[in-house]
Amino acid sequence: MVTLTDTATDSFVAALRAQSRRYHDRHPFHERMNAGELGPAEIRTWVANRFYYQENIPRKDAAILANCPDRAVRRRWLRRIVDHDGTAEGEGGIEAWLRLGDAVGLGREEMEDERHVVPGVRFAVDAYVTFARIRPWVEAVASSLTELFAPDLMAERLAAFERHYTWIDRQGLAYFRARLTQAPRDSEHALEVVTEHCRTPEQQAAAAAALSFKCDVLWSVLDAIDRACADR
Ligand SMILES: O=C(O)c1cc(C(=O)O)c2c(n1)C(=O)C(=O)c1cc(C(=O)O)[nH]c1-2
Numbered sequence: 001m002v003t004l005t006d007t008a009t010d011s012f013v014a015a016l017r018a019q020s021r022r023y024h025d026r027h028p029f030h031e032r033m034n035a036g037e038l039g040p041a042e043i044r045t046w047v048a049n050r051f052y053y054q055e056n057i058p059r060k061d062a063a064i065l066a067n068c069p070d071r072a073v074r075r076r077w078l079r080r081i082v083d084h085d086g087t088a089e090g091e092g093g094i095e096a097w098l099r100l101g102d103a104v105g106l107g108r109e110e111m112e113d114e115r116h117v118v119p120g121v122r123f124a125v126d127a128y129v130t131f132a133r134i135r136p137w138v139e140a141v142a143s144s145l146t147e148l149f150a151p152d153l154m155a156e157r158l159a160a161f162e163r164h165y166t167w168i169d170r171q172g173l174a175y176f177r178a179r180l181t182q183a184p185r186d187s188e189h190a191l192e193v194v195t196e197h198c199r200t201p202e203q204q205a206a207a208a209a210a211l212s213f214k215c216d217v218l219w220s221v222l223d224a225i226d227r228a229c230a231d232r
Pocket residue numbers: 057143144145146147149150153179218
């Protein structure tokens with residue numbers, strides 16, 4: 001658990017949480033998705049493009065590990081890579097996302113060869129990986145804090161898919177179910193790290209800026225997907 005030791009930490013955490021206002025749950029594409037207004041082609045475009053994000057998350061986390069000198073943090077952070085990559089063929093979050101692809105009618109090959117990935121999505125996701133490579137590791141940890149806001153969106157998405165998109169096999173939604181527990185565990189750890197290491201106003205401002213950057217990454221991904229759907 002995060003223990004708030006003083007009011008400065010308290011208001012720092014409040015400032016980080018306040019960025020939920022800029023989270024991609026409010027993007028018009030997600031609003032349409034959760035209202036059941038997307039057609040199969042739009043869902044497929046989203047799944048194929050978001051796969052590029054999923055594929056790159058372990059590379060982003062490996063960059064954080066590479067830059068982090070703290071053994072205890074590394075030991076816990078490693079878990080994220082295992083969650084996405086699994087420890088054997090057929091396991092892990094990336095595999096679960098490929099099964100989601102299958103459930104919406106996308107073959108493995110067309111997901112893996114990235115033929116549907118649009119330039120804006122590639123650009124935004126690559127920017128996130130680069131951020132983790134070149135910025136101080138605590139800022140990269142702070143940028144992952146969008147996951148504080150993810151569980152509500154995940155729960156809403158699961159309900160929306162089960163209610164509106166009945167053409168998708170429920171088993172294909174296993175990825176989102178797993179994230180309901182993984183995201184709170186991961187974001188709690190990230191918040192612990194950030195509150196422990198960001199003690200000065202400058203460090204706290206840098207962490208808030210990193211989180212703001214990440215909100216922009218996620219928003220840009222959806223802008224590009226939205227545009228790709230409109231152009232079809
Ligand atoms: O579908 C989503 O809305 C969503 C959002 C986020 C997020 O808020 O960063 C992540 C994920 N999903 C996700 O599946 C995931 O594995 C993940 C890892 C991270 C991260 O920054 O380390 N964010 C997210």
